[in-house]
Amino acid sequence: MLENFASLLSENGVLDDDRPIVVGLSGGPDSLCLFDLCCRIGLEVVAAYFDHSLRPESTAELQAVEKLAADYNKLFVSSRGDVRKFAREQGMSVEEAARILRYEFLFSQAGKANAQAVAVGHHADDQVESILMHFIRGSGLAGLRGMPVRQIPNQWSTEIALLRPLLGFWREEILSYCKDRNLSPLEDQTNRELIYWRNRIRLELIPLLESYNPKIKQVVWRMSRSLSSDFAWIEDQVNQEWKDYLRWTGPGYVSFLAEALGQLPLAVQRRLVIRGITSIRRNARDIDFEMVERVIQAFKSPPATRQMDIGLGIRLFWEGELVWLAAWEAELPALDKPQFPRSLSEPVILSIPGFFDLGNGWRITACEIPIETALRTLPENDDPYQVWLGFKEIPGALIIRVRKPGDRFRPFGLGGHSKKLADYFINTKLPPRFREGWPLVCLGDEVLWVPGYTINDLYRLSGAVSHALSLTLTQIKADL
Amino acid sequence: MLENFASLLSENGVLDDDRPIVVGLSGGPDSLCLFDLCCRIGLEVVAAYFDHSLRPESTAELQAVEKLAADYNKLFVSSRGDVRKFAREQGMSVEEAARILRYEFLFSQAGKANAQAVAVGHHADDQVESILMHFIRGSGLAGLRGMPVRQIPNQWSTEIALLRPLLGFWREEILSYCKDRNLSPLEDQTNRELIYWRNRIRLELIPLLESYNPKIKQVVWRMSRSLSSDFAWIEDQVNQEWKDYLRWTGPGYVSFLAEALGQLPLAVQRRLVIRGITSIRRNARDIDFEMVERVIQAFKSPPATRQMDIGLGIRLFWEGELVWLAAWEAELPALDKPQFPRSLSEPVILSIPGFFDLGNGWRITACEIPIETALRTLPENDDPYQVWLGFKEIPGALIIRVRKPGDRFRPFGLGGHSKKLADYFINTKLPPRFREGWPLVCLGDEVLWVPGYTINDLYRLSGAVSHALSLTLTQIKADL
Numbered sequence: 001m002l003e004n005f006a007s008l009l010s011e012n013g014v015l016d017d018d019r020p021i022v023v024g025l026s027g028g029p030d031s032l033c034l035f036d037l038c039c040r041i042g043l044e045v046v047a048a049y050f051d052h053s054l055r056p057e058s059t060a061e062l063q064a065v066e067k068l069a070a071d072y073n074k075l076f077v078s079s080r081g082d083v084r085k086f087a088r089e090q091g092m093s094v095e096e097a098a099r100i101l102r103y104e105f106l107f108s109q110a111g112k113a114n115a116q117a118v119a120v121g122h123h124a125d126d127q128v129e130s131i132l133m134h135f136i137r138g139s140g141l142a143g144l145r146g147m148p149v150r151q152i153p154n155q156w157s158t159e160i161a162l163l164r165p166l167l168g169f170w171r172e173e174i175l176s177y178c179k180d181r182n183l184s185p186l187e188d189q190t191n192r193e194l195i196y197w198r199n200r201i202r203l204e205l206i207p208l209l210e211s212y213n214p215k216i217k218q219v220v221w222r223m224s225r226s227l228s229s230d231f232a233w234i235e236d237q238v239n240q241e242w243k244d245y246l247r248w249t250g251p252g253y254v255s256f257l258a259e260a261l262g263q264l265p266l267a268v269q270r271r272l273v274i275r276g277i278t279s280i281r282r283n284a285r286d287i288d289f290e291m292v293e294r295v296i297q298a299f300k301s302p303p304a305t306r307q308m309d310i311g312l313g314i315r316l317f318w319e320g321e322l323v324w325l326a327a328w329e330a331e332l333p334a335l336d337k338p339q340f341p342r343s344l345s346e347p348v349i350l351s352i353p354g355f356f357d358l359g360n361g362w363r364i365t366a367c368e369i370p371i372e373t374a375l376r377t378l379p380e381n382d383d384p385y386q387v388w389l390g391f392k393e394i395p396g397a398l399i400i401r402v403r404k405p406g407d408r409f410r411p412f413g414l415g416g417h418s419k420k421l422a423d424y425f426i427n428t429k430l431p432p433r434f435r436e437g438w439p440l441v442c443l444g445d446e447v448l449w450v451p452g453y454t455i456n457d458l459y460r461l462s463g464a465v466s467h468a469l470s471l472t473l474t475q476i477k478a479d480l
Numbered sequence: 481m482l483e484n485f486a487s488l489l490s491e492n493g494v495l496d497d498d499r500p501i502v503v504g505l506s507g508g509p510d511s512l513c514l515f516d517l518c519c520r521i522g523l524e525v526v527a528a529y530f531d532h533s534l535r536p537e538s539t540a541e542l543q544a545v546e547k548l549a550a551d552y553n554k555l556f557v558s559s560r561g562d563v564r565k566f567a568r569e570q571g572m573s574v575e576e577a578a579r580i581l582r583y584e585f586l587f588s589q590a591g592k593a594n595a596q597a598v599a600v601g602h603h604a605d606d607q608v609e610s611i612l613m614h615f616i617r618g619s620g621l622a623g624l625r626g627m628p629v630r631q632i633p634n635q636w637s638t639e640i641a642l643l644r645p646l647l648g649f650w651r652e653e654i655l656s657y658c659k660d661r662n663l664s665p666l667e668d669q670t671n672r673e674l675i676y677w678r679n680r681i682r683l684e685l686i687p688l689l690e691s692y693n694p695k696i697k698q699v700v701w702r703m704s705r706s707l708s709s710d711f712a713w714i715e716d717q718v719n720q721e722w723k724d725y726l727r728w729t730g731p732g733y734v735s736f737l738a739e740a741l742g743q744l745p746l747a748v749q750r751r752l753v754i755r756g757i758t759s760i761r762r763n764a765r766d767i768d769f770e771m772v773e774r775v776i777q778a779f780k781s782p783p784a785t786r787q788m789d790i791g792l793g794i795r796l797f798w799e800g801e802l803v804w805l806a807a808w809e810a811e812l813p814a815l816d817k818p819q820f821p822r823s824l825s826e827p828v829i830l831s832i833p834g835f836f837d838l839g840n841g842w843r844i845t846a847c848e849i850p851i852e853t854a855l856r857t858l859p860e861n862d863d864p865y866q867v868w869l870g871f872k873e874i875p876g877a878l879i880i881r882v883r884k885p886g887d888r889f890r891p892f893g894l895g896g897h898s899k900k901l902a903d904y905f906i907n908t909k910l911p912p913r914f915r916e917g918w919p920l921v922c923l924g925d926e927v928l929w930v931p932g933y934t935i936n937d938l939y940r941l942s943g944a945v946s947h948a949l950s951l952t953l954t955q956i957k958a959d960l
Contacts, residue, residue: 135615135700135703136689136692136693136696136699137693137699138693138695138699138702138703139703140703140706140707140710141621141706141707141710144624144703144707200692204688205688205689205692208684208685208688209616209685212616212680212685213616213617213618215618216616219616219617219618220615222618222769223615223618223619223620223624225769226620226621226750226769227620227621227624229745229746229747229750230620230621230710230714230747232745232746232747233714233745233746233747233748234710234713234714234747236745265709265712265713265716266709266712266713267709267710267712267713267714268713270706270709289702289705289706
């Protein structure tokens with residue numbers, strides 16, 4: 001067993017790294033065996049005990065474990081957390097709360113000790129039981145593959161690995177190892193709810209399954225190995241797809257290229273959606289299969305409203321070439337659209353000649369140009385980002401502001417008809433959330449130019465005017 | 481139900497194809513419901529009944545089903561097979577034998593009717609039960625995903641699809657459909673062994689699982705949908721890898737690029753190995769996990785002998801850049817190596833000038849060349865496929881043959897030492913199986929030239945000889 005254990009740690013790179021390893025030591029047979037093995041192969045071990053405050057005996061246990069670490073001449077660290085209180089506060093099960101507090105403690109200790117890994121004592125029976133529990137609760141590949149031997153548990157650390165080096169050994173082997181080595185395990189300190197579930201699986205379900213196939217435990221264990229390699233392969237590829245198809249991500253939102261996403265294999269779409277949802281709601285575990293299906297279905301045929309609530313306070317919506325998943329409360333990014341600065345509550349003056357920087361590299365510039373030049377080149381110019389207006393007299397200054405309720409103007413080319421600005425925007429493809437902050441160039445209250453779209457027909461350049469004003473909206477990319 | 485059924489068939493392209501569909505009709509509720517639904521949506525249905533000869537009532541059932549098809553005004557075909565006898569002959573379970581004979585019948589009828597598909601009545605409960613059975617027996621993704629709705633069952637047909645359009649409906653729904661439609665199902669004609677197993681799952685296992693999670697059936701059904709999309713994605717990619725890394729395939733063997741294979745993700749290696757094994761032993765189902773693991777392990781560190789028996793009468797061996805999986809009895813391809821024709825049992829004469837075609841485009845040519853030319857260009861020529869030998873007198877003819885026990889010669893550059901040909905070959909990298917048929921150019925019994933390797937030092941070209949003989953081995957590729 002020592003040999004297999006050493007070669008497994010070696011395969012996982014543990015023996016090549018001389019930083020210490022934090023071993024979660026409850027004093028039960030599994031963690032005791034793990035601790036003993038780690039010490040025997042010469043690792044620099046830090047024994048870490050977490051008191052869940054779930055049972056009165058725990059103080060005596062802490063002392064016993066501390067003495068044990070001292071006997072081995074190893075560093076010992078411990079902490080105590082009120083699991084029941086935390087569970088109540090967070091509205092989670094005691095089992096879940098215990099798990100979170102315990103791993104938080106182990107990884108904070110690992111950080112302090114500059115450890116390469118945290119090792120815990122899950123064994124092959126735990127693996128089989130946990131897979132059966134996943135099976136019963138409903139799970140995809142991620143749950144059916146079981147616990148990995150080595151994992152970077154992003155929730156606790158992005159650098160320190162979580163190791164389960166006993167996953168290849170059965171409970172029986174561990175108990176007889178303890179006996180052979182004269183180790184005296186304490187009673188396992190696990191909370192009752194977990195014991196209740198595990199016991200039902202262990203005493204009812206597994207014996208029934210064994211009556212069908214006496215080797216059921218080996219069979220499930222092997223299944224987990226085979227599904228693990230499938231899972232690892234898929235994850236590698238999904239990591240790549242995530243990079244390739246994700247466009248924007250930030251607090252509470254992600255967006256993808258809608259068309260490309262819809263053409264990916266179903267398995268990839270499902271996973272990208274799940275990643276998107278978990279990046280928005282980090283504590284959402286076991287995301288509902290039906291929710292994901294609804295999203296995938298909507299990729300195929302988006303609703304007429306181009307927006308839907310998918311649950312968990314998340315909306316799905318389409319914007320141009322992008323499809324977004326976003327928390328309702330999230331503030332979405334401005335992308336590369338010109339927007340009047342949110343920090344300003346009042347309109348700003350645009351001198352002539354002069355310019356105003358909107359932020360994000362966008363600049364509006366105004367200057368007079370010779371009327372002859374303007375008239376000569378006008379027919380060639382249909383760029384809505386660079387327009388020329390005609391005046392009898394050049395105004396002293398213009399105003400830049402966002403839209404106001406009741407704004408109207410006469411869009412160029414509509415025969416001089418006046419239109420509500422709000423209605424005009426509806427006919428553009430500009431996503432609604434950008435209309436609010438869209439910069440408008442005005443003379444007094446009158447909208448002269450909707451940059452990027454059109455000018456006011458009253459100010460079109462013609463032989464009837466004597467002065468020409470050039471207005472441009474340009475973006476200087478920050479990274480150029 | 482009719483609507484969901486129609487849209488499912490439409491998604492699977494069935495309604496766009498006006499060829500008939502063969503429905504496996506046992507007369508039980510599932511197949512009856514399926515038959516009725518197919519008729520109602522206007523498909524051209526052929527009702528097909530297979531009598532397993534397992535129960536005395538089957539003749540009466542056949543008549544009842546025939547009458548039913550007549551009532552619907554549909555074509556009816558039937559056949560009878562002795563399942564017990566076939567099972568005995570093939571050494572398989574009655575269940576497996578029944579399955580094989582039934583599908584053989586259905587697909588042969590589908591071929592005759594130029595049908596687009598064979599439809600069978602598996603429903604959601606069957607799906608859950610079959611996944612649980614796979615789980616118990618041990619299975620990877622392929623089994624846990626359950627039965628696909630649509631599949632090209634290569635074993636029976638590479639063109640006609642096998643459809644299971646009821647997989648989305650529960651037994652309850654089917655029974656109440658039959659009731660609503662006034663359909664009177666016969667008792668399901670299934671063999672007892674299968675009933676025994678299914679009943680244990682249905683009456684023992686599922687109720688126990690439901691006591692943990694009342695929605696267990698829905699959970700398993702959803703799991704199968706999610707794993708199906710994973711499986712489909714992986715299969716697509718493995719199809720591609722199979723094309724990319726497979727080098728040779730034929731009756732009883734496959735070979736891959738050894739180095740490239742070893743660098744593929746574990747999940748892909750596993751699947752390529754399984755495909756390789758099933759392509760060699762077509763009837764091997766449920767290939768042993770441990771066997772596959774042994775092969776993968778050997779890719780990492782090949783045994784010193786470069787060959788191992790992996791079970792099922794298959795050996796794994798390495799040859800140059802290739803790794804082979806081959807039945808021990810398989811005749812391996814000659815690749816592009818020159819080999820003396822197997823069809824010839826005697827040596828052949830090589831005239832001077834003259835040539836001999838070995839087959840596969842390989843040709844050995846002999847002709848005299850002026851001694852001055854030969855001596856002048858000799859130092860530049862170190863191509864073992866084109867050699868010049870020196871003679872006091874040009875022999876009348878040479879002989880081409882394969883090696884004989886006891887062959888010895890003096891390899892060029894070894895200071896004139898005589899060596900056993902067998903030992904010489906061992907030092908080359910020529911795979912052993914090509915040594916047997918390697919062509920040798922001889923004068924009488926004496927080996928003059930081992931084409932591609934070296935000449936006999938006694939016949940080296942030098943100032944002491946007066947005649948030069950040019951020998952070449954060339955390959956004209958058939959496709960050029």
